[in-house]
Amino acid sequence: xxxxxxxxxxxxxxxxxxxxxxxxxxxxxxxxxxxxxxxxxxxxxxxxxxxxxxxxxxxxxxxxxxxxxxxxxxxxxxxxxxxxxxxxxxxxxxxxxxxxxxxxxxxxxxxxxxx
Numbered sequence: 001x002x003x004x005x006x007x008x009x010x011x012x013x014x015x016x017x018x019x020x021x022x023x024x025x026x027x028x029x030x031x032x033x034x035x036x037x038x039x040x041x042x043x044x045x046x047x048x049x050x051x052x053x054x055x056x057x058x059x060x061x062x063x064x065x066x067x068x069x070x071x072x073x074x075x076x077x078x079x080x081x082x083x084x085x086x087x088x089x090x091x092x093x094x095x096x097x098x099x100x101x102x103x104x105x106x107x108x109x110x111x112x113x114x115x
Contacts, residue, residue: 001093001096001097001100002016002020002097002103002106003097003098003099003100003101003102003103004016004102004103004106004108005102005106005108005112006098006102007108007112007113008108008112009111009112010039011039011041011042011055012055012108012109012112013094014037014039014041014042015042015055015056015058015059016055016106017037017094018035018037018042018046018059018075019055019058019059019062021033021035022035022059022062022063022066022073023062025066025071025073026062026065026066026069026071030071031070031071031072032071032072032073032074033071033072033073033074034074034075034076035073035074035075035076036076036077036078036086036087037075037076037077037078038077038078038079038080038087038090038091039077040077042056043075043076043077046059046060046063046075054109055109
């Protein structure tokens, strides 16, 4: 679990979680992974290869690097709050992480301050 600055947007938090999942996958010996998220806005943004959003660009760059290493990444959107057990567990973990002190090493994008 990681805790972001309270000013961080949900979009930033979802991007950070996906990026961390990709880093975990990069260190694994697995050749394929599915990353499941209830954030339709992030999943849709990942589909835009021409994004100017730094958070999405970081995800796309890491995904491309993994694919160059012959690792397959699939992103899947699931609806939230419909009793999908894995999603409910992830939401509970996110709520718990939000009660922790923010990790100092996690940058908050400027857009979260002005957006």
